[in-house]
Amino acid sequence: MKRELKVEKKMMGKNDGGSGASDRDDRPGEPTQPPKVSRRGVLRLFGMAAAGAAPLILLPPVLQKASDAGRVVESQGEPAKGPGGRIRQWTMIIDLRSCDGCQSQGTPPQCTTACVEGHFAPEPMEWIQIFEHELPGGGTQFIPTPCQQCQNPPCVNVCPVAATFSTPEGTVLIDQDRCIGCRICMAACPYDRRFFNWGDPPVPPEALLADYSPEHQVPAKKGTVMKCDFCPDMVRAGTLPFCIQACPNDAIYYGDLEDDVATNGKEIVAASRFLSENQAYRLKEDKGTKPRVYYIPGHGEAVGRDTADEGRLPTEWPWVERVKGAKTWRR
Amino acid sequence: MEEMSSWRQRLEHTITAPLLNTSRIYYLWIAFLLVVIGWGVYAFYGQLNDGLIVTDMRDRISWGLYISTFVFFIGISHAGTLISAILRITQARWRTPITRLAEFITVVALSCGAIFVIVDMGRVDRLFNIILYGRWQSPIVWDVLAVTTYLTGSIAYLFLPMIPDMAFLRDRLAGRVSAWRLRLYSILAVGWVGNAAQKRNLGSAMTVAMLLILPIAVSVHTVVSWIFGMTLREPWNSTIFGAFFVAGAIFSGIATLIIVMAILRKIYHLEEYIHEKHFIYLGYMMGAFALIMIYANISEFLTTGYKLEEGVEFHFNQLFREEYAGFYWFYMLGGLVLPGLIILLPWTRNFWGILVAAVFVDAGMWVERYFIVVTGLRVPLMPYEPSSYSPSWVEFSIMAAGFALFALLISIFVKIFPIMAHWEVEEDYELSLASAAPAPPPGAAAEPAGGAN
Incomplete structure (x- = not known):
């Protein structure tokens, strides 16, 4: 053919x-x-x-403007300012010499308990968690570990939707109204300080009245990530965070690096001197995350703890029991 | 000429037979796939209601089966477009009967893979936040962009060489299939009549598509690896991760292509067009990538294991000696070394040998994807007991549904579109006759002589 x-x-x-x-x-x-x-x-x-x-590169900023929600201003307070008008740079200094994991109290760590009660943190979240670390010569030390509030935060870097963000005050917050639950921030955090609401988080009746903001993560929301928010709303109002208030040994200091001052509620120290004179260090400095949480080496010796006294009582979530049909999960 | 026209008739019959006749077994197969998918949808519905608590993922191992299945699917998506583009660009003539299948695997695997990222989200209802608030700095956004670009490109790349075939079906199947189907063919044929201008345009369009698709394909699996590589996890802290993932992707892609080819060749009697040599050639490619993978593994494990930095010792123990050693050695020996040997040894280098090798490669690569995700997260970051993870029935159900969807889409595809690029196979046949008129050409012409009647 x-x-x-x-x-x-x-x-x-x-x-x-x-x-x-x-x-x-x-x-x-x-x-x-x-x-x-x-x-x-x-x-x-x-x-x-x-x-x-x-156009692919130009599109998202345009969309962001169009949606008028590229920022999270409405969910965040005005940054606190010091006497000179400079923005406060919040910091936490944890004196490990005074931390015995509340062995002497015979209770679960009080900082964790107060945080859990104050924020209605769902079980098994311990936004400030006492890790027990083995010492080179045997025995252990206790390391209370809140979110390290990194200045080069891996979690903020990887978040696809800016749900977790750095603030002018140097803290790292999470907007649970924006979080999509992809959990890449949890993979990125080298301190294991991020927690996910795997199920419907229990919400006590009193939390229903709370005014949610990234600085006050109440009530918890299913399918989103949570962590220690450094309580900037509390310190701006003139009170110390729950963990610091509750510490029986006054081991935790909160302060402002810009004003060079820190306090544990009992005494006031000049932050820079306090850090230098006590050989303060930060966790995993080699990772380059630049945390805002400093540690003064120790194992509870200031409150009479021996390194050989191992173990602490497990954290409890008493408020969860008050919520009917509350679902919890393992860590 | 007698021989040529009977060859044409047989080709036309082979191409149109699956489109015209459907057996009862086919419907049973589709029903079975729909049941599996339905079960997965039911499981996902439960997950939407109760949250990710129905999985076994928890804070410390916060990614699991879903993300590894995503990585695996994106990997096998390299079966198509990349392989077919490489073969086209090098003008390997033997490619013609297999490119269509390869390109279709790409589109289907990408679609299935993308579903798993969405399934893994804690807040599926906020999916569009990615577009509303997307940040360029996030590897997840790189991924969304790369995968959607690749999907768009792959659909274009699948569609372009199909235009002449659509016109062919539009003309040949008139009155033999339902009206909607003819309408579909005629829309997709975009007015193709086969004149010189159209052919020239199609040729340039395909060249453009294949030049664009190569860097896109490489970028896709590179940024998939960067989801892991951009975190501060010791086992993922590797500069070769991107290249490693791309090599693994092509490797598992070739294996998947071999398996799908073998199945469809059997069912739709394509033996005249897809010969053992196609399997062996693809086997050579697979063997080459097995060597690349072995090399990448050695350089990866040696550079970290030699120094044994913080966390590496734990990671090595869990991979090679403790919890996951059985699976991981299966991947190394069964997924990389064994297929390499099968292809290397002449007496196993045949259809069945290559098919078995391909099955081992896919199984091995799935294991590798899974353990990259899970063991990477399992290395403790702080002084706590290492976590454990074993996927729940919900996760397995949704994964099974994903694979069923993959099979379903391919099964539906072969009933609507021609399995082989009819015009390319024909053209190749004509060219081989033309270029070697006196002596019978090695591949195409020798077969029909024996296969006639």
């Missing part, structure tokens, strides 16, 4: 010594091969691709 004839012709062309490529181009119905790729052609292609991709 028609098609066959063409092939025949081409075969003849071959036999005649005619070039197959030249007659292929101008004959309808002939098989074609992809055209040869010239360098200029390739460059033009990449140019076109770049031009085509440009």
Whole structure:
């Protein structure tokens, strides 16, 4: 038929010594091969691709403006300012010499308990958690660990929707109304300080009245990430965070690096001197996260703890029991 | 000419037969897949109601089966577009009967993979926050962009070479299939009549598509690896992660292509077009990538294991000696070394050998994806007891539904679109006849002579 004839012709062309490529181009119905790729052609292609991709780069900022919610201003208080009008830079200094994991009290760690009660943190979240770390010569030390409020926060870097963000005061907060629950921040955090609402978090009746903001994560929301928020709302109002108030040994100091002052509720120290003179360090400094939480080395010796006294009582969530049908999960 | 016209008729029959006749077994198969998918949807409905608590993921191992299945699917999506683009660009003529299948696997695997990221989200209702508030700094956003770009590109790349076939079906199946289907073919044929201008345009469009698709394909699996690589986790802290994932993706992609090819060849009697040599050629590619993977594993494990920094010792123990050692050695020996050997040894280098190797490769690569995710998260960050994770029935059900969806989409595809690029196979046949008129060409012409009648 028609098609066959063409092939025949081409075969003849071959036999005649005619070039197959030249007659292929101008004959309808002939098989074609992809055209040869010239360098200029390739460059033009990449140019076109770049031009085509440009709207992709421009689009999200435009959308962000359009949605008028690119920022989280409404959910965040005005940054606190010191006497000179400079923005406060919140810090926490934890004196490990005074922390015995509440062994002497015979209770679960009071800082964790107060935090759990004050924030209605769902079980098993311990926004400030006492880790027991083995010492090189045997025995242990206790390390109360809140969110380290990094200045190079891996969690903020990876969040796809800016649900977790750094504030001018140097804290890291989470907007649970925006969080999509992808949990990449949990993978990114090198301190294991992020907690997920795997199920419907229990909410006590009194929490229903709470005015939610990223600085006051009450009530908890299913499918979102939570963590220690450093209680900037409390310190702005003139009270210390729950954990510090509750510490029986006054081991935790809260302060403002900008004003160079810190307090544990009993005494006031000059933050920089206090840090330097006591060889303060930060957790995993080699990770480059630049935490705002400092530690003064120790193992509870100031309150008479021996390194060989191992173990602490497990954290409890008494308020959860008051919520009917509360669901909890393992850590 | 007698022979050529009978060859054409057989090709046309092979191409149109699956579109015209459907067996009862096919419907049973579809019903089975729908049941599996339905079960997965039911499980997902429960997960939407109760939250991710129905999975076994928890704070410390916060990603699991869903994310590893996502990574695996994105991996096998490299079956198609990349392989077919590489073969096109190098003008490997043997590609013609398999490119269509390969490209279709890409589109289907990408769609299935994307579902698993959504399934893994704690707040599916806020999916569009990614668009409203997307941040360029986040690897998740890179991923969303790369995957959607790749999906768009792959659909275009699947569609372009299908235009002449759509016109062919539009003309040949008139009156033999339902009206909606003809309508579909005629829409997708976009007015193709096969004149020289159209052919030239199609040729340039395909060149553009294949040049664009190569860097996109490489970027996709690179940024998938960066979801892990951009975190401060010791086992994921690797500069070769991107390249490693891309190599693994192509590796598992080739294996998947071999498996799907073998199944469809059997069911739709494509033996005349897809020969053992196709499996062996793909086997060579797979073997080459097995070597690349072995090399990548050695350089990865040696550079970290030699120094044994904080956390690495724990990671090595869990991979090679303790909890996950059985699976991990299966991946190393069964998923990399064994397939390499099968392809290397002449007496196992045949259809069945390559098929078995491909099954091992896919199983091994799935294991690798799973353990990269889970063991990476399991290394303790602070002084606490290492967590454990064993996926719940919900997770397994949704994963099964994902694989069923993959099979379902391919099964539906072969009933609507031609399995092979009809015009390319025909063109290749004509070219081979034309270029080697006196002597019979090695591949295509030798077969029909034996296979006639």
